[in-house]
Amino acid sequence: MTANRPTIPALIALAIVTTPARAQAPTPTPSPAPAARTAPFPEAEAHRPTPIPDRIIRTIADDPARTIAVTWRTDASVAVGLMQVAPAEAGPRFVEKAKAFEAKTQPLASNLGLAHYHSAVARGLEPSTRYVYRVGDGVDWSEWFQVRTASDRAEPFTFLYFGDAQNDLKSMWSRVIRKAFADAPDAAFLVHAGDLVNRGASDALWGEWFGAGAWINGMLPSVPSPGNHEYERPRLPDGKADPDARSVFTPHWRAQFALPENGPPGLEETAYFFDYQGVRVVSLNSSEGQREQAEWLDRVLADNPQRWTVVTFHHPIYSPAKNRDNPELRGLWQPVFDRRKVDLVLQGHDHTYARTGLRAYENVPEGATARDNPDATAGTVYVVSVAGPKMYVLDPEPWMTRSGEDVQLYQVIAIDGGVLRYEARTALGETYDAFELHKQPDGRPNRLVDRVPDTPEIRRPAPKAASAD
Secondary structure: OOOOOOOHHHHHHHHHHHOOOOOOOOOOOOOOOOOOOOOOOOHHHHOOOOOOOEEEEEEOOOOOOOOEEEEEEEOOOOOOOEEEEEEOOOOHHHHHHOEEEEOEEEEEEEOOEEEEEEEEEEOOOOOOOEEEEEEEOOOOEOOOEEEEOOOOOOOOEEEEEEOEOOOOHHHHHHHHHHHHHHHOOOOOOEEEEOOOOOOOOOHHHHHHHHHHHOOHHHHOOEEEEOOHHHEEOOEOOOOOEOOOOOOEEOOHHHHHOOOOOOOOOOOOOOOEEEEEOOEEEEEOOOOOOHHHHHHHHHHHHHOOOOOEEEEEOOOOOOOOEOOOOOHHHHHHHHHHHHHOOOOEEEEOOOOOEEEOOOEOOOOOOOOOOHHHOOOOOOOEEEEEOEOOOOOOOEOOOOOOOEEEOOOOEEEEEEEEOOEEEEEEEEOOOOEEEEEEEEOOHHHOOOEEEEOOOOOOOOOOOOOOOOOOO
């Protein structure tokens, strides 16, 4: 015989009767609402260095097939910097085989305070080899970065090129460098054609520049050229630039970039060259010493065993913006480019996009191109681009094969044997311009093959007409 089970209502009633009453909790006193913030977080706090390495950046200081060069920042409590390097392995035991390289340490007193910068170059490495490295002081370390040395022979590779980053680095340039990396994660290096920041003496702006690239900077070597905004007049007590003072080059540059010191005397690490898998890459400083660099460049390219030559600097040979032509620079440097058969020149400064066909020297922007002249013995493609959000008005000229304004861009450039492939992409990753250069026999100029997409050029909207009312 089965006992009668209580019904659900009966159980609920029983629970109400048998459950002891809980003590009434006191009503909490509401906390006052926090005051609304009225000022941004102080720059000195936002960019304060610590003993833990930050602003880690890989550069090319010597033979890229046998060295790895890295610079990083700490606070002044770190007196000795170390870089550990080991051949990369599938598992974690590479740590046991790491070799230490001591860094050169230098203090830098910026507008936000004192920091130590450490530069180390690992030498004696093997070409075409994956390595891992980390930096620190033996107590606090960075993460391990996995990188690869270059080949010591001519082999295909890709690199990225950026025009001016300069403004709104954290908020608006960051998406460009990150999209570029997403498109070309195995790029050999990153070319920055000047005006990396808007004020070369501002430590906070350099902090934003490093933050935008973040760990990409530690993986892919940077190839920076100085722009005019890396020079700055000293500041008066009221914060304004001293109009009577001469612009000086930012001390951040040599502290934070380990670059080749093979340029003209006095321009070390601002004018330099290196060879990479069949390409000679030359970075020039267009802000000073232009005549000395022309003579130096002529010597560097007269003894050039590489098949391709790429030159990068800031101020354009052919300017796409109004009232910004550079005839003196063109007269000094372009004849050298012609004589030494430079293939490609990558520039910034004018905050627009413009690209030429094959051009030889004339001291006016208009004129015939090498492609128009079957007897020409030289012909170089010149590009001006912009990666950051600062934009100028384009001044259309007949020499422009493709141009644009109000468009943030990055460029993916691939070299494979006798063919160079160039593609400019918008911040959305869409192709904006493209061409190929094909090497020709007997020293004749390259054959240019345009691959311009069938899309309209981007132009700034015309201002609205004033109302008649």
